[in-house]
Amino acid sequence: MTAAAIAGVRVIDASTGLAGSVAALMLAESGADVVKVEPPAGDPRRGTVAFAAWNRSKRSIAMDLAGADAMAFGELLNGADVLIHDGALPLPDLSTHPHLITCRISGVPDGFAGDLPADDFLVMAASGALAEQPALHRDGPAFIQLPLGSWCAAWLAAIGIGARLAQVARGGAPGPVDTSLLQGMLVPLMMLWRHAETPTPGFDGRIDKRVLPSIFECADGVWLHIMKNADDTPLMRQLLDEMGPDEVAKANAEWPPHFRYTNWGANVRAFRSRPSAEWLADLWAADIPVQPALPVGALYDDAQARANAYVVEVDDPDLGRVRQPGFPLRIDPPGGVKGPAPRADEHRAALLGEARPRKATPPPSTGRPLLDGIRVVDFGNYLAGPLSTMMLADLGADVIKVEPLAGDPMRANESAFLGCQRGKRSLALDLGHAGARAVIARLVAGADIVHHNLRLPAARRFGLDYPDLRAIRGDVIFGHVSAYGPAGERCYWPGYDQLFQASAGWELANAGEGNRPVWLRFGMMDHLCAMSLAYGMLLALIRRETSGEGSQVAASLLGASILTMADVAMRPDGTLIGRSDRLDRLQLGPSPGRRLASCADGWVAFAGPEDKAPDTEALAALPAREAVDRLRARGFAAVIVEEGGGPAFLFDEDHVRQGLVASYPHPVYGRLRHPGAFWSMPDAPLTIGRAPPVAGQHGRDILEGIGFSGDDIDALVRDRVVMLPET
The missing domain is CATH 3.40.50.10540 (Crotonobetainyl-coa:carnitine coa-transferase; domain 1)
Structure with missing residues (x-):
């Protein structure tokens, strides 16, 4: 078997958050030697399900970077190829290590207004991304459980490092390839945020906040998401015929019209009359794209996931034997798990005893x-x-x-x-x-x-x-x-x-x-x-x-x-462990200390100590700016929720100056912004x-x-x- 593409590449992972840890995980399971550098007391997330998945296939060393281990850390960097960090650990002057590919993952790029922490909730709120997801039972934005900026930033970091490594392999120079949770969030916002000088009638697209997604409840309480009109499947056709035209019309009148599902109301009634297993068999046989809405982690039991090694069993030193997400790609030669997450400082002796020569001075950048x-x-x-x-x-x-x-x-x-x-x-x-x-x-x-x-x-x-x-x-x-x-x-x-x-x-x-x-x-x-x-x-x-x-x-x-299910694991008996926070019915937040709050002139988002959670009714009477100031005075990270959407972001002069806005001439749309x-x-x-x-x-x-x-x-x-x- 040919050696992996990046076998021999040494990566120093000095991050603690999701984005840096997962980027380093992908490099590790692609063949790189990844060294996780932890503070003397160990990574603060140790013992969690997420830590066990994010830090698989790595080696660990615990170091006092600002004290006794500063010189030893410098020697590690001298023999490394890549450094990933997120500001959690004190680092030396990296200009003394010009051979390194460096990737810093922050909450927002340098110079972004507010200099936000690396917290997905706050970054989404301040940037305007959170306002793109409406709540179900009230006006205003909904809290989003998935740390989307971090997941996208993890892949951006891996891609950027991969492109740098490709350049080095072609004789080019290493260098920085920084990203942020905000830039990660911009990736999916590409299809929601745009502006044209001369928009066409269809420019606004079909991803409308008001369109009800095609999710239907079955008789057993399981919901199915379908992506094609199912009126002509055998079971649906039978049930619609049994209703008759008058009942179908009556059921349809109870719901707003939909451009794709002409019998929406009758479909609702039909789905509720049969269990999900019966519907899945009927729909799959008719080549209707459909899947059930499952709890996070239930997919570990999926036969297709196991067939592609997207699920692996790992004997973790803290959790025992569990199922975790596997390596998500098929590559030559194959990537995959090298071992469970290491114990803190497990590889200190081996790493400090290795003779790894200092990397040569790289060629100059071509620009x-x-x-x-x-x-x-x-x-x-x-x-x-x-x-x-x-x-x-x-x-x-x-x-x-x-x-x-x-x-x-x-x-x-x-x-x-x-x-x-x-x-x-x-x-x-x-x-x-x-x-x-x-x-x-x-x-x-x-x-x-x-x-x-x-x-x-x-x-x-x-x-x-x-x-x-x-x-x-x-x-x-x-x-x-x-x-x-x-x-x-x-x-x-x-x-x-x-x-x-x-x-x-x-x-x-x-x-x-x-x-x-x-x-x-x-x-x-x-x-x-x-x-x-x-x-x-x-x-x-x-x-x-x-x-x-x-x-x-x-x-x-x-x-x-x-x-993305990495913060949940499955035990051999099928029980799920890890994620325990639940979103409230109004989709304001998972806990009193991490929440959205309505103010007199908008919304604020805050995150902080649960034992000092604020009175949100009192915040409701305040202007948002004053509410943020009071929350920060009490030790909370807090921001005003930007509700201006794409135009507010795309026409902000600071964003344009920072390169966070792309603008180009288009033969149809005139000046187009993204x-x-x-x-x-x-x-x-x-x-x-x-x-x-x-x-x-x-x-x-x-x-x-x-x-x-x-x-x-x-x-x-x-x-x-x-x-x-x-x-």
Whole structure:
């Protein structure tokens, strides 16, 4: 077996939060030697379920960095390649270690108003993200249980480090690749926050706060999230016929009309008449995408998850034998668990006794993007795949988007489409036309990376499975996204973000006590899946630079969603341990000390000691600014909840100055604005200045660039193999 792409890479993990710990976990289980540096008393999260999952596959050393161990820590850094930190530990002057790739994960980037702590709740509140999720039974924002900024920042850190390692493997310089919880939150906000000078009628998209998600309760109290009208399945058809037209119409009149579910009210009545197991059998047999809303952690029992090793059993020194999330990617050679989380300071003697030479002085920075010179051909559509290649474009890759003549189907949802396509050039190509094979062959021959998220049986018809691609270019990297993973009986099933929010437990966790499940409008499972694939493709790029071999990478919505369950584990008897906080019915917060509160002129968010929890009724009479001041005086971290949404963020001059807003000319929308930089890298500029393309916009330039003459291109257009905008 060929050594892992980053075998021999030494990573120092000096973080305590989710984002840094999980980024280091992904590096560890991709082959790196990760050393977790803890304070003398140990990491404050030790003994928790989350700590056991986040710190698996690492070695531990406890150090007094500001005192007796300062010199020894400096020696560790001298022999390391990567440092991940979040400000929790006192670090030396890192300019004396120019060989390091450094990743600092903060709450917000330097200079952001308020300088918030690394707390997802407060960052979401102050940035305006929290106001995107409406509460069920009242006006105003809802508390969100999932630490979404941290999960996205974990993947951003892993991607940034992967891109730096790829640059080093190509002879380039190391350097900083910082990110933050706020920048993590901006990733899913790409499809919600946008502004156009000349918006089209469909620019606002379909992800409306007022649209009721298609979640239906069954007779046994289990809720199902479905993503396709089920009126013609055998069981639903039978029940609608039994109701008769008059009763169907009467039931439908009790609910607002829905653009996709014309018999919503009758569907509600039908679902409530049969247990969930009967409905799942009926819907799955009819190829209806559906999953039940489960508690967080229940998915550890899922056969498909086990078939893909997305669930592993670990004998943890504190918890005993438990199931945890496994490594979420299929890569060559495979990643996976090296061992349970270490005991505090377990590896001190070994680490201090190792002779690891000081790294050489690196070459100077070229000032160019990290992935400059890398070409990616993206045959993907929708969101979970194409967002991964957009991130590679942000990092400097030349990304060619190949889409059908009518355009990516996601173009029908303009806001979602625009949120995952910037930086790409578009070629509109009919993959099913015989004449497309020559175009595909030339595209692949010039590509470093090829991506798509087609179901593999369909991809084989177009010559887009890995053996076909490798026959064209032997060292090609192939990245693929599926819903349920490459193994198991559900490997070809369709899937959507909503289904994995449901099955991973977040629709129940975010609902509030006694409420129906809630879909988070951020669509985060799509985004987390895409980021995991981007990281995997960078691993493959590093491997190719060091071995000359191409490889394939497989990511999935199921794998990415299971990883978010890391603060819950399952014992051998099926009991779940870890998460215990429950959201109240009004979705204000999980405890008196961590909560939203209404004020006279808006909302505030606060987090602090439970034994000093404030009187929220008293806060209700105060202006929000005064409420925040009083809360801070009592030792609480507190912020005003920004309710201005995308426009408030996108037109803030400080955000523009910090690069947190991207602005580009577009042939349809005029000046188009989106969330901007996901990373802070002063020596390696991001390429976020090209707008999402119009279908086929760059077709002629792309075809000429891969060797087609003007006459050849005219023939391809005439034969309807390609479409150019002017034709």
